[in-house]
Each structure stands twice: as C-alpha cells, then as structure tokens.
Amino acid sequence: MRIPLSWLREFAQVPADATAEDVMAELVKVGFEEEAVHRPTDELKGPIVVGQVLSLVKEPQSNGKTINWCQVRVVPEGQEQTLTGKGIDPSGVQGIICGAHNFVEGDKVVVTLPGAVLPGDFHISARKTYGHLSAGMIASVRELGIGEDHDGILVLSRIGLDPEIGTDAMSLLGLYDEAAEINVTPDRGYAFSIRGVAREYAHATGTVFKDPAAKVNAPAALSGGYGVKLNDDAPIYGKPGCDRFVARTVRGVDATRPTPPWMVSRLRLAGIRSISLPVDISNYVMLELGQPNHCYDLDKLSGDIVVRRAVAGEKITTLDDKVRSLDVEDLLITDDSGAIGIAGVMGGANTEVSDSTTNVLVEAAHFDEVSIGRSRRRHKLPSEASKRFERGVDWQVANVAAQRVVDLLVELAGGTADEAGTDVGTAPDAVTIELPAGYAASRIGIDFTEEQITGSLKDLGAIVLKDEVGGSYVVTAPSWRNDLETKEDLSEEIARLVGYDNIPATLPVAPPGRGLTRTQQQKRRVVQALADAGLTEVLSYPFVSKSANDTFGVAEEGAARTALKLANPISEEHGYLRTSVLPGLIEVARRNHSRGFRT
Structure with a gap:
C-alpha cells in the first residue's frame, strides 16, 4: 500500500517536515513492514516553471520534419527574472525549439529551464540546434515522469489550470509530495486505505486520528432508488456472496472534464494511473476509505440489477476487452441483458462509463471474501477491488463510500444527485469476544494495567465492557476488523499497541535431564x-x-x-x-x- 503523505496528513497528525522514511519508521512500531519510498524529486529537479507561448514559428527542415521556434515568457510581464544560471535569459523570455504540434500561441505550458534535471538523469541546458540557441524545453507528461502520454506537450488549460506565469510547476502538479509504501499482511485488509493507515499512524504516535468517513454526510436510510435484487441460490459454505448493495444515481455529469491535478498526483503516488474523471473519483474513494466501488453508465443498464451466480456457458466481456467464460461459482452483477460485471473483481465493458456518459449509477457493495478470491484466481484477474474484498471490507462503510463518490461527482463533474437511493442487504452480527482479566498478561508475559487493556482496545475502535463480578472484559470488535475473533487476537492487539519493545526478552531455562534418551x-x-x-x-x-x-x-x-x-x-x-x-x-x-x- 502506497501512502501519499499529503493525503495522510488530512487524517493524522504527521509533522510538516516528516519524510516517507519517518512515516514508515512509525508504522513499523505497530507491525507493518517497510517496502519503498516514492519521491518524484529524487529524479526531478527544477527550475521548472509555468510559461506562456508568445510566438510560434513553424520551420520545415530538410529531413522532412517541421519544428517550432517558440518564444516563451516564464516571468510575468513587467517583473524581473530572479532565476540565474547559464542559459536563463534575464528578460524572462526563453527561445525554445519544440517538435510537438499540439499547442498554439497563448497556451500556458510547463517549461524546464537550463539547470533542470528530468527523470533518467536528463540535464537541461542551452544548446544550439536547427540554427537556433534553444534554452530550455517545453515538457510532456512523460518527460516529467507523471504519465505515459508522449504525443504532445502538457497544455495546462486542458487539465483545468490557469496559473500565473512563472509559478513553480512542480508545486502546481504536486511533485513535491512523496509516498511511503508498506507491506500489508493478508489479515489486515483495513490497512489497504488511507483511513486504515492513518488510524495505525495515530496508534503508533499517540496522536489524534480524524476518521475520513466521519466527514461524509451520508443519509441514514435510502429508498426509491434503482432496483436491486440479491439472489444467491448457491452460496459458498452457506454464506451469501453479497450481503449489502448500495446504489446511488447522479445525473448530468460531464465525464470529459479533467481530473484535478491534486487528485491525479495522489493517485499517481498511490500507484493508480489517471483514466477519466468518473473512474478517477471511484479509485480515489476506494483508496481513501478502503471500499471498492463502481460507476455504471446508467443509460446502458436495462432492467433491475440482480446479484446472482453464473449459469453454465455464460460469458462476459470485461473492462480489459477480454471475453471470459464464467464458472457456475462466479458471483455476477447482472441486468436484463446478462452479466455486466464479475462481482468484486472487474466490471463489464457493456456498461462502462465513457466520454459520452451523462448519467451515472454508483455501486458500493459488500461481497464474501471466498467468492471473490475464487473468481480472481479462476480468471487470473487480480484487481485493486479484489485485493480488498478478499481480505475483508468494512460492511458499515458502503453507504459512506457511495455518498463520497456522489459528492465528488457533483463537485467535480457538475452532476446532480438523486435524493432516492438503494440500500439492500442484511448486516452481519457483531463479533463479541470475552477476554479474561489476566489472559493477555499470561499470553504475552507483561502485567498489563487495566488502562492499557481498555485503552488499546478502544483505540482500535472496539466497545469494551467490564464484568465487575468476574473481572473479564466483553469486547465488541469494530466492523473494519474482521480478523478479530478470539481472545488470542485481542491479546496480540494489546501487545502491538502497548509496544513490542516493551515485551521483555527472557532466555528460556533448559529443562533438567541427562541429554538424549x-x-x-x-x-x-x-x-x-x-x-x-x-x-x-x-x-x-x-x-x-x-x-x-x-x-x-x-x-x-x-x-x-x-x-x-x-x-x-x-x-x-x-x-x-x-x-x-x-x-x-x-x-x-x-x-x-x-x-x-x-x-
């Protein structure tokens, strides 16, 4: 799991000067493993600024190629150039040769000035080429290391930006941010989210955690929305494949709007590439709250949605444009046209959101871990959604995640949310565990105080009641911790939060005897x-x-x-x-x- 620090700071008290290494050092204290640091500035160095193309002269060359001789202003008119260095013109206007043709005079672009370094240890300097002294480069997203598009340079207006000339482009595009990557064990699926990691960081540092789910104003109940039926007639081990399905509708969205750079930056640092605004919003909410979700083109749906098992011979074309033969054990999302998604794994191509989409149906559901795991392995189709569902997702957060997607579609895509919605399913019973008073101490080897026991468990989000007669604790596990089932689990959590370094190291005493029998x-x-x-x-x-x-x-x-x-x-x-x-x-x-x- 990659954790962009700017995102983590919204919900945990991470010092402003803390690095990714500092964050990982704290998370190691509560049982995570360090993986890697992702820091754009390790390969990218300024000066990289916003410039405006003043003039563009096309010059055909003898080799058949046409180049553009550009004059680009990199300092606001009337202001002095404060940057110095070989090749930086004090007038604030740079002459630059550019081979791309997807921009015009007046466009604001990203300019790498002499002295800058791009990924691959590519140093920018003033050099004579095509009969001109080219002092800098107008950059594409690929050259900046923030995308794969190399067809043309980055025109800032096309991503919704109109910054002042001379603005630090690295700050504008979120390139000073960094991400810490940790290894998440299979029993701690809640940590595949900024929400989960922020809570763990608060445990490690003893600071305040702000739950991102708490800032979402989700309705207490939904009714009158899109028709959804849960019809699993062959549950695995008797457990229904889907026990909650939330559906919300947003109309009048503009799917062609650019994704805001701050969201693109966070997704990129988290290892997710930007695709389109609705898809990016869906991925953003999944990373923030840990709840996978999906956006359907509402106008491509026909009839009610039915969650059911596949029938023999059924097929689906998934979002990767591959036709897949389904097994009768696969859990599907269907409508009157047939399968429109392999539940919890990947959606179908027939209902995919595109640039022409105006009405969106948002899905946030809760699926059985075993069903999703088997489908993922059967079809060799790992996905960010299946990775989370296999490890367990918080049943209680589905409506919150759906509302968060709706809010962002309204804010960023200009949509209007229907008041009606759908929320069907049955909540699982809360897991209640009895923890004898002295059990954790005998198990771990530390005499925990009552404050340490109750404080640690409450920090996890558990409800703790003490039996005054027997002295034991009755603990109700939080909904996001499906790995807590026994008194041994609680003892391990107490030891983890009190601190592994507080467990004394005691060498065992060899038993008496005369050696081998x-x-x-x-x-x-x-x-x-x-x-x-x-x-x-x-x-x-x-x-x-x-x-x-x-x-x-x-x-x-x-x-x-x-x-x-x-x-x-x-x-x-x-x-x-x-x-x-x-x-x-x-x-x-x-x-x-x-x-x-x-x-």
Missing part, C-alpha cells in the same frame, strides 16, 4: 552409521497426490490405500499425507537428474 541415541548411531557407509539422507515433502499413494506400496493390485486427507492443501497434487517414502524419493531423483546430477 536411549532411543534418541540409538537413532543417532544408526543415522551416523548409514552416513559413514556413503548413504545420503533425503528430506522430501510429506504430502503427495492420491494417485501417488495408490501407486506405491499397495498390498494388492487395484486396491486403494487409506491416507490422511488435508482439509486445505496447497494444491491437489499435495493433498494427502504420504504412506510410502517412494513418491518423495522418486521426485528427488527426477529433480536431481534434471539438474545434471548423474551419479
């Missing part, structure tokens, strides 16, 4: 004798396939061997405990032979 001594002598005779001990994998067990060492031909079957094997090829050493020995011999060992 007689049986152990005999076994050691046999092993040593075999080794002295030139034999080699082989340690092979103890789990094999059913066919391997049936093939080797069966007393009667055609008979099956009784073997212990694993409930959750790594693969079907390793689903049984071996009943003979032969399968393992043969596999070791095959592997050694394939690697060139012949003796």
Whole structure:
C-alpha cells in the first residue's frame, strides 16, 4: 500500500517536515513492514516553471520534419527574472525549439529551464540546434515522469489550470509530495486505505486520528432508488456472496472534464494511473476509505440489477476487452441483458462509463471474501477491488463510500444527485469476544494495567465492557476488523499497541535431564552409521497426490490405500499425507537428474 503523505496528513497528525522514511519508521512500531519510498524529486529537479507561448514559428527542415521556434515568457510581464544560471535569459523570455504540434500561441505550458534535471538523469541546458540557441524545453507528461502520454506537450488549460506565469510547476502538479509504501499482511485488509493507515499512524504516535468517513454526510436510510435484487441460490459454505448493495444515481455529469491535478498526483503516488474523471473519483474513494466501488453508465443498464451466480456457458466481456467464460461459482452483477460485471473483481465493458456518459449509477457493495478470491484466481484477474474484498471490507462503510463518490461527482463533474437511493442487504452480527482479566498478561508475559487493556482496545475502535463480578472484559470488535475473533487476537492487539519493545526478552531455562534418551541415541548411531557407509539422507515433502499413494506400496493390485486427507492443501497434487517414502524419493531423483546430477 502506497501512502501519499499529503493525503495522510488530512487524517493524522504527521509533522510538516516528516519524510516517507519517518512515516514508515512509525508504522513499523505497530507491525507493518517497510517496502519503498516514492519521491518524484529524487529524479526531478527544477527550475521548472509555468510559461506562456508568445510566438510560434513553424520551420520545415530538410529531413522532412517541421519544428517550432517558440518564444516563451516564464516571468510575468513587467517583473524581473530572479532565476540565474547559464542559459536563463534575464528578460524572462526563453527561445525554445519544440517538435510537438499540439499547442498554439497563448497556451500556458510547463517549461524546464537550463539547470533542470528530468527523470533518467536528463540535464537541461542551452544548446544550439536547427540554427537556433534553444534554452530550455517545453515538457510532456512523460518527460516529467507523471504519465505515459508522449504525443504532445502538457497544455495546462486542458487539465483545468490557469496559473500565473512563472509559478513553480512542480508545486502546481504536486511533485513535491512523496509516498511511503508498506507491506500489508493478508489479515489486515483495513490497512489497504488511507483511513486504515492513518488510524495505525495515530496508534503508533499517540496522536489524534480524524476518521475520513466521519466527514461524509451520508443519509441514514435510502429508498426509491434503482432496483436491486440479491439472489444467491448457491452460496459458498452457506454464506451469501453479497450481503449489502448500495446504489446511488447522479445525473448530468460531464465525464470529459479533467481530473484535478491534486487528485491525479495522489493517485499517481498511490500507484493508480489517471483514466477519466468518473473512474478517477471511484479509485480515489476506494483508496481513501478502503471500499471498492463502481460507476455504471446508467443509460446502458436495462432492467433491475440482480446479484446472482453464473449459469453454465455464460460469458462476459470485461473492462480489459477480454471475453471470459464464467464458472457456475462466479458471483455476477447482472441486468436484463446478462452479466455486466464479475462481482468484486472487474466490471463489464457493456456498461462502462465513457466520454459520452451523462448519467451515472454508483455501486458500493459488500461481497464474501471466498467468492471473490475464487473468481480472481479462476480468471487470473487480480484487481485493486479484489485485493480488498478478499481480505475483508468494512460492511458499515458502503453507504459512506457511495455518498463520497456522489459528492465528488457533483463537485467535480457538475452532476446532480438523486435524493432516492438503494440500500439492500442484511448486516452481519457483531463479533463479541470475552477476554479474561489476566489472559493477555499470561499470553504475552507483561502485567498489563487495566488502562492499557481498555485503552488499546478502544483505540482500535472496539466497545469494551467490564464484568465487575468476574473481572473479564466483553469486547465488541469494530466492523473494519474482521480478523478479530478470539481472545488470542485481542491479546496480540494489546501487545502491538502497548509496544513490542516493551515485551521483555527472557532466555528460556533448559529443562533438567541427562541429554538424549536411549532411543534418541540409538537413532543417532544408526543415522551416523548409514552416513559413514556413503548413504545420503533425503528430506522430501510429506504430502503427495492420491494417485501417488495408490501407486506405491499397495498390498494388492487395484486396491486403494487409506491416507490422511488435508482439509486445505496447497494444491491437489499435495493433498494427502504420504504412506510410502517412494513418491518423495522418486521426485528427488527426477529433480536431481534434471539438474545434471548423474551419479
């Protein structure tokens, strides 16, 4: 998970001078692992400023190429050039050669002046080319390292900006921001969001956490919205594939509006490329709150939405334009036309939002982890949404996320939200755990105070009640922590928040005795004798396939061997405990032979 620091600062008290390394050092204290630092200024250095094209003269060349000889103002008219350096004209107007043709006189552009350094250690300097002294470069997003578009230079008006000439373009485009990347373990899916990481940062530093969900004014109840039916007639392990579906409608949006640079910058630092305004808003909310969501083109939908399992032979064209054959276990989002999305994994191409979209249906749903995980693996289709659903998403935040998307579509895309909405499903029972008074201390080895126990659990968001008679604690786990199920889980959380460094290091005392038992001594002598005779001990994998067990060492031909079957094997090829050493020995011999060992 990549965490842009400017985003984190909105909800956690991160010092203004803190670096990504500082943030990761704090998060390590509460059990996360450092991964990487993403800092644009490691490869990009100024002066990089906003300039305005004063004149543009097209000059055909003998090689058939036409170049533009441009005069670009990089200081407001009437002001002095305060930047100095070889190639920087004191008049505030730079002569620049440019080969792109997607701009005109009067456009405001990003100018890299002599002395600047671009990604790839590309140094900008004044140089003579095509009969002119070109002192700088008019940059594209690819040259700045902020996108892949290399078809033309970055015209600021096309991304909704009209800054003053001479403005620091790196600040304007959010290039001074940086991101800390941490490794999130499978049991801590809540940390795949700025919301979750900000809460953990507050735990680590003892500072105040501001919940981004609290700033969203979501309605207490919704009715009269788009028709949605939850119809899972084949739930896996008896658990419905979808137990909540929120749908909201926004009309009159302008999907062609540019995504604001601040949002593009944060998405880029978080590892998400900008696609279009509605899609960017959807991704932004997912990263902020941890709730995946989806935007449909409302006018492309036909009939009610039905969440159901696939039928044999059903197919769907997903957003990556691939036709996929569906399994009857796949959970689908459908309408009267058929499948319009693989639930929690990827949407369908037929209802995709495009530049012509004016009416949007916003979906924020809660799906079963097992259903999503199986579909993702079956179709080899990892996505940011499936990564979160597989690890567990907060059931309570779906309506908040939908409202957040609606608010941004209204604010940035000029839409109008319908008051009516849809919210169907059944809330899961809250998880209540009894924690005996002295259990955490006996488990961890620290005599925790009552304040440490209750304070740590309340910081997590849990509700803690104390049984005054028995002295135990009754803890209701927060909705975003689906990994908290037992008293052992609570004990680990208390230890984590109090601080691992407070756990004393005590060397175990060796038990009294006279060394190895007689049986152990005999076994050691046999092993040593075999080794002295030139034999080699082989340690092979103890789990094999059913066919391997049936093939080797069966007393009667055609008979099956009784073997212990694993409930959750790594693969079907390793689903049984071996009943003979032969399968393992043969596999070791095959592997050694394939690697060139012949003796």
